[in-house]
Amino acid sequence: MTEYDITETLDVKGENCPMPVVKTKQAIDGLAGGDVLEVVATDSGSMSDLGGWADTTEGVELLEQEEGDGVYKHYVQVTE
Structure with a gap:
């Protein structure tokens, strides 16, 4: 695992x-460029769902x- 400077955990x-x-x-909308959001889920579908959303x-x-x-x-990192 790569270490990130996590701004917020969801x-x-x-x-x-x-x-x-x-x-x-919703959480990303409140963050600034360069911030990293850690999302912790138990839904296995989140792997493809969040990947598709980010793409x-x-x-x-x-x-x-x-x-x-x-x-x-x-x-997830905010790039703008």
Whole structure:
């Protein structure tokens, strides 16, 4: 795992699609350029959902995703 300077952590454990993406977007809207949001989820679909969202959303970059013990971590950086 790469270490990031995490600005904020968003806990969406127990939430299913589309809530992890919806809440990630809301959290990202409150951050500034260069900030990194860590999203912690238990929905396995969040791996593809957040990846797809980041690919189609201007101003964000999905830095990394991790999976372990039923927990999925996503690191999203604001690029603008």
